[in-house]
């Protein structure tokens with residue numbers, strides 16, 4: 073297997089700094105880990121609005137998790153219908169609740185706040201349907217632990233920057249970024265890469281990357297030497313902007329992400 077690209081720490085720092093200047097930084101927060109896990113599961117294959125609606129409906133229907141555990145799966149599915157893939161998500165939620173209840177007799181995952189990021193990752197990894205992206209999101213957004221989630225935008229940008237191999241899997245991208253991105257950058261770089269992917273480093277089917285407007289062009293393997301005017305996308309130059317992303321990788325992303333509609337535009 074070819075080696076993982078060697079990326080200078082200074083390059084990572086510059087990319088982080090430039091995106092920080094463009095998109096800003098956030099204050100991390102600690103919240104209920106189980107709420108977080110369920111919310112992130114509900115966010116698969118839908119947008120933020122529908123995720124919030126599904127989660128609010130779930131909590132209103134089942135004010136405590138024991139009620140949800142004792143309810144038929146179809147009732148959970150009805151409560152989260154707005155978020156899509158309701159039957160599949162309901163089964164996963166019920167199974168997670170069952171595992172937690174059988175292990176500890178309650179649903180209090182606050183003990184995770186006192187664990188290391190690796191210990192939290194190992195704990196969350198036991199649940200069916202909970203992959204590296206979901207785990208990283210729970211760590212970042214609910215436990216204030218260092219983690220770097222790779223979604224479709226981040227994966228595309230990592231390939232274009234040259235931070236991961238052309239044929240890297242999404243799991244490999246998670247492993248690479250866990251080591252490559254300093255802990256203190258992880259939360260902001262993740263969020264800012266998504267913002268960059270939505271606004272500038274767009275997928276081929278969404279207009280292509282606007283390398284002429286890109287603040288990290290000098291750090292990017294794909295765009296560094298391209299002559300592109302501001303406002304123009306690379307598609308205008310008849311170059312395939314997704315040539316680093318193979319069909320196999322796209323399918324893998326679709327499986328991991330199950331929708332994120334921008335990612336499935338091809």
Ligand code: SF4
Pocket residue numbers: 229232233272273274281282283286287288289292293294295296
């Ligand atoms: S230069 Fe182009 S391909 Fe590279 S990160 Fe910027 S927009 Fe994306």
